[in-house]
Amino acid sequence: MIKAVIFDMDGTLIDTERYYRAFWPKALEAFGYRMTDQQALAMRSLGRPFAPALLKEWFGEDLDYCAVREKRKELMEECLRQEGIRRKPGALELLTELKEKKIITAVATATDLQRTEKYLNITGLQGYFKKIISAVQVSEGKPSPQIYLYACSQLGLAPEECMAVEDSPNGVMSAYRAGCPVVMVPDQTEPDEKLKKCLYARVDSLREVCKILY
Numbered sequence: 045m046i047k048a049v050i051f052d053m054d055g056t057l058i059d060t061e062r063y064y065r066a067f068w069p070k071a072l073e074a075f076g077y078r079m080t081d082q083q084a085l086a087m088r089s090l091g092r093p094f095a096p097a098l099l100k101e102w103f104g105e106d107l108d109y110c111a112v113r114e115k116r117k118e119l120m121e122e123c124l125r126q127e128g129i130r131r132k133p134g135a136l137e138l139l140t141e142l143k144e145k146k147i148i149t150a151v152a153t154a155t156d157l158q159r160t161e162k163y164l165n166i167t168g169l170q171g172y173f174k175k176i177i178s179a180v181q182v183s184e185g186k187p188s189p190q191i192y193l194y195a196c197s198q199l200g201l202a203p204e205e206c207m208a209v210e211d212s213p214n215g216v217m218s219a220y221r222a223g224c225p226v227v228m229v230p231d232q233t234e235p236d237e238k239l240k241k242c243l244y245a246r247v248d249s250l251r252e253v254c255k256i257l258y
Contacts, residue, residue: 045205046147046205046206046207046225046257047147047148047201047205047206048147048148048149048150048174048196048199048201048205048206048207049142049147049148049149049150049206049207049208049209049253049257050149050150050151050152050177050192050195050196050199050206050207050208050209050219050224051149051150051151051152051208051209052089052151052152052153052208052209052210052211052212052215053151053153053155053160053163053164054088054089054153054154054155054211055088055089055132055211055212055231055232056132056209056210056211056215056229056231056250057131057132057135057151057164057167057169057250058129058130058131058132058135058163058164058167058169059129059130059131059132060124060129060163061088061211061212061231061232062231062232063120063123063124064084064087064088064116064120065081065084065085065087065088065232066084067116067119067120067123068083068084068087068116069081069083069084070116070119071112071113071115071116071119072099072103072112074115075107075108075111075112075115077103077107077112079102083102085232085233086098088211088212088213088214088215088232089154089185089186089187089210089212089214089215089218090154090185090186090187090214091154091179091184091185091186091188091191091214092179092183092184092185093184094184094185094186094187094188095109095113095185096109099112128166129163129166129167130167131167131168131169132229132231132249132250133249133250133251134249134250134251134252134253135167135169135250136168136169137250137251138250138251138253138254139169139172140172141254142172142254143172147257148174148199148201149172149173149174150173150174150175150176150177150195150198150199150206151164151173151175151176151177152177152191152192152195152208152218152219153176153177153178153179154178154179154185154186154215155178155179156178156180157176157178157180157181160176160178161176164176174199175195175198175199177191177194177195177198178191179191181194182194185218186214186215186217186218187213187214187215187217187218187221188218188221189218189219189221189222189223190218190222191218192206192208192218192219192221192222192224193222196222196224202223203222203223203224204223204224204225206224207224207225207226207227207244207256207257208220208222208224208225208226208227209226209227209228209229209250209253210226210227210228210229211228211229211230211231211232212231212232212233213233213235213239216228216235216239216242216243217239217242220242220243225244226242226243226244227243227244227245227246227247227253227256228243228245228246228247229246229247229248229249229250229253230246244256
């Protein structure tokens, strides 16, 4: 029986994943590197130590990951200040319904806690979650299962009692490896055949998640 729903944030609850796709290449370009769109897509929800290792594999050991990441954050934050942050369709309605039905909700995100709380406040979603878990609280980010295992332990529930809602392959694999049933709401790309085997369900929007729960 599902007792809780754990959400990814970027690309699942709020429409920010596309900015990571755009600004990783722009940040790398500022340091003289060229990132393809496929490489940018592979970075979605990718946490430590995997993101630094992957960038160094692509661009060499001399790449300064921290400097590139700070540049990406700077460019992205400036864009978000100008354009604002939007909720994904159905996010508020789903969270309201889950709250009414007394189903526990949490966030498990690759984003640091300060920005996570800032983005959730801006979009009016902050008050809906029992726990907000960031990958900075564990030693390995997504696609490692650690963040979901930690989130489940913080909720006092077994992974099989916690449905995960994700938009990206790295997020899906993190939840799947932790033992959570995973619902994917694709954002930038559809799941391939291998990823489909890891899913409990694939839906077009957050509005469909409640249909799976009841």
